[in-house]
Amino acid sequence: MTPQGAPGAGAALTDGRATLADLKALVARFIAERDWQPYHTPRNVAVSIVLEAGELLEHFQWSPPAPDEMTPERRQQIGEEMADVLAYLLSLANVLDLDLAAALDAKMRKNRRKYPVERCLGHWEKPKNPEGGAGVE
Numbered sequence: 001m002t003p004q005g006a007p008g009a010g011a012a013l014t015d016g017r018a019t020l021a022d023l024k025a026l027v028a029r030f031i032a033e034r035d036w037q038p039y040h041t042p043r044n045v046a047v048s049i050v051l052e053a054g055e056l057l058e059h060f061q062w063s064p065p066a067p068d069e070m071t072p073e074r075r076q077q078i079g080e081e082m083a084d085v086l087a088y089l090l091s092l093a094n095v096l097d098l099d100l101a102a103a104l105d106a107k108m109r110k111n112r113r114k115y116p117v118e119r120c121l122g123h124w125e126k127p128k129n130p131e132g133g134a135g136v137e
Contacts, residue, residue, distance in 0.1 A: 020090075020101050027090040045092040052088055056081035 013022060031040055059078050064070075070078075093100040119127050 023086070024090045024094055024100070027087050028094050030087075031091065031094075040091055040095055042092065042095055045088055045095055049085060049088040049092065052081060052084040056085060 011017075013026070031037060056078065059074070059081065065074075067075075090100070092098075093103075115127065
């Protein structure tokens with residue numbers, strides 16, 4: 001799928017059809033259409049990520065219901081907050097000219113070394129042995 005297939009230009013994007021490049025282009029186009037590039041500095045966008053993540057967290061404050069107990073409206077609101085966080089992450093990747101897929105792949109490789117299955121299966125604690133990579137982030 002090309003960025004021309006983005007909403008407003010035809011078929012809606014879905015997880016199964018969109019690439020990260022499509023999503024980055026969608027966000028870049030939205031920002032460019034409004035001439036907002038001067039405001040999308042790394043610091044401003046990073047702050048916006050944190051602010052939007054806080055709005056997402058509000059939906060889970062005070063013992064919220066389990067996912068299967070949420071109303072469709074609540075799920076939609078949560079999805080919108082997640083989309084805001086994602087849009088700013090994609091914008092930051094654009095501003096920094098960062099290959100987000102490559103960054104995630106490298107980080108997951110690092111995490112696999114830090115949290116080897118044989119030492120971390122079934123629990124969340126960081127390995128205490130330096131050979132397990134504790135302290136690497």
